[in-house]
Amino acid sequence: MPNDAPSAATGSIRAAILEQFEQVAKQQRKTLKPLTDDLPLLDSGLDSLCIAVIVAVLDDQLGVDPFSGDMDAPFPKTIGQFISIYENAAA
Numbered sequence: 001m002p003n004d005a006p007s008a009a010t011g012s013i014r015a016a017i018l019e020q021f022e023q024v025a026k027q028q029r030k031t032l033k034p035l036t037d038d039l040p041l042l043d044s045g046l047d048s049l050c051i052a053v054i055v056a057v058l059d060d061q062l063g064v065d066p067f068s069g070d071m072d073a074p075f076p077k078t079i080g081q082f083i084s085i086y087e088n089a090a091a
Contacts, residue, residue: 013086016061020054021046021079028053037080044079064089 018035025032025046032045041051059065066089067075076082 013062013090014083017054017058017083017086020057020061024050024053024057035079037078037083039079040077041079041082042077058086062086062090 021035021044022032024030028046028050030045030047030050033039033043035044046054055065055067064086066085076085
């Protein structure tokens with residue numbers, strides 16, 4: 001039977017990221033659109049400062065900052081890409 005640990009880990013990363021989007025939106029009094037994988041980050045209702053706060057909090061929570069290493073890596077354009085970058089960095 002396959003090990004479910006990787007899928008559970010990626011599920012918890014996804015949940016942590018989505019929770020941070022919601023918390024930062026609430027703290028910054030921003031209206032957050034429904035967080036679907038294909039939603040562009042720039043259309044989420046959050047600005048670049050909010051995204052930076054999310055990255056800083058996730059660095060503390062998850063112990064990984066996928067944006068600090070490879071400066072040539074493209075910044076994610078959608079919520080799904082943002083989540084995938086964290087899932088891949090944590091793997």
